[in-house]
Amino acid sequence: MEHVLDPVAVHRVTDREVSLSDTISAVAAGDRDAFSRLYADFSRLVHAILLGRVPRRDVDDLVQDVFVTAYTRIRELREPAAFGGWIATIARNRATDYLRQSREPVELPDELPGGDPIEAETFAVLEVIRGLPEAYRDTLLMRLVEGMSGQEIADRTGLAPGSVRVNLHRGMKLLREKLGLET
């Protein structure tokens, strides 16, 4: 990929990895402020992954749960650069546990919109995205809900920029088809 060969980009990533490594070492030593920085940097990623899988009303709680889990297990993380992929896995597992524990029926789907028609439309689109393959779903939610750029998604998740680009475009194409927006 051409941006990987860009020395500026390589330098930036290297600096970031060093910074992330320092931050994670500080967290392992009990530095709460350092963990707050991780939370600020990665909470959108975790939020997007959970939003694609669990009822919205519980997403914020589960985000906190994921980060508390990450905090308690931070010493298990051997490669600081892999933090994004690691916490993403914790988030996916937390969502799976949440769904597995669910047994009781409910009257209506969890996200009953209120009186705002735009809100209903928003949830309708969210449902369509939730039906997309995982790679497209997560990437699109990071982009369209969380406002992350493609490069930012790559940096946070640890995915290759080329893979993120492919996921974004294929996911968007699929979304457009399902919403009937294809011309």
Next chain:
Amino acid sequence: MKDDYLWDPSSAPDPEVERLERMLGRLRSKAPPLDFARGGPELVEGPAPDVTQIRSRYTSARFLVPTLAAAASIVALIGLTWQTTRGTRSWEVSRMTGQPRIGSAPLAGTGRLGVGQTLVTDAASRARLDVSTIGQATVDTDSRVRLVDTREGYHKLALERGTLHAFITAPPGQFVVDTPSATATDLGCVYTLHVDEDGTGVLSVTAGWVAFEFNGRESFVPAGASARTDPRVGPGTPRFDDAAKDLQAALDDLDYGTDAPAKARDLQLVLSSATPRDAMTLWHLIARVSPADRGAVIDALDARVPMPASITREAVMRLDKAALDQWWDALGLRDASWWRKWKGPYPAGKN
């Protein structure tokens, strides 16, 4: 589509992606401060402990009961998806109260409603339908509802009598309910549809939009509004539920009355008493009144929501679709482009 914008939000925007961003951005993480206390007292002070010291609050019954209940719907949808992919053309139906029937067979607990079958409730029974993977519908007492069709992207019921409450999350146009006097097409919403024995009915929308159509006459009903329907005429003019009672009565008479002088008085009452919020109603009237009355309706709407500079009075007088769409957009209710690809908000009417 401008591909670069999807990758780089600082580049030239793609309008469609931008619109999805605006809409979905409302769900964005608000990142409340991290609450270490939820990990237990061990996390409130001291360095990061080992995970085995932590007991998640999610194991508590206080959390489990509501969240397990909420997530069960997702499990149900996964099950329904599996059944759909197997080619099963039926929906799950659950007894809520009393003794509903599928055809003549009593429904005990849960069952399946196949294409062509009718769900019947009596004065004491109610039932819930899982609408494939796209939502749910509750059937009230004294109702008859038949599953006409269900396949990927299209699901159709016929409500012969009674009351149905629908909650649909699918994109516009996928869920349709036939009644004896109109067809309700869901545009992503929550609504209630009632049909009397004589085929008359009323549609009330709680969230989203519903298109109500019969013999080419259409009404677009937004959240907070209702529209009556009658087998002789089709859907009536939609109005917000909080509109003035005398205005609503005048609209009913305009839609279904037969006394020409009385209808003329009703039209004058509507035009003079309509508030800016009633602009949606006036917009529908443009195509429903006679050409002789159309100018007055246009003036009344213009006084509440000025006609966009991009269209002309002449274009609206001849019911030009593009002009009507632009004025609709100016009402500020919802951009017509969202469903224009489905069918369009053009208010077909009988003059």
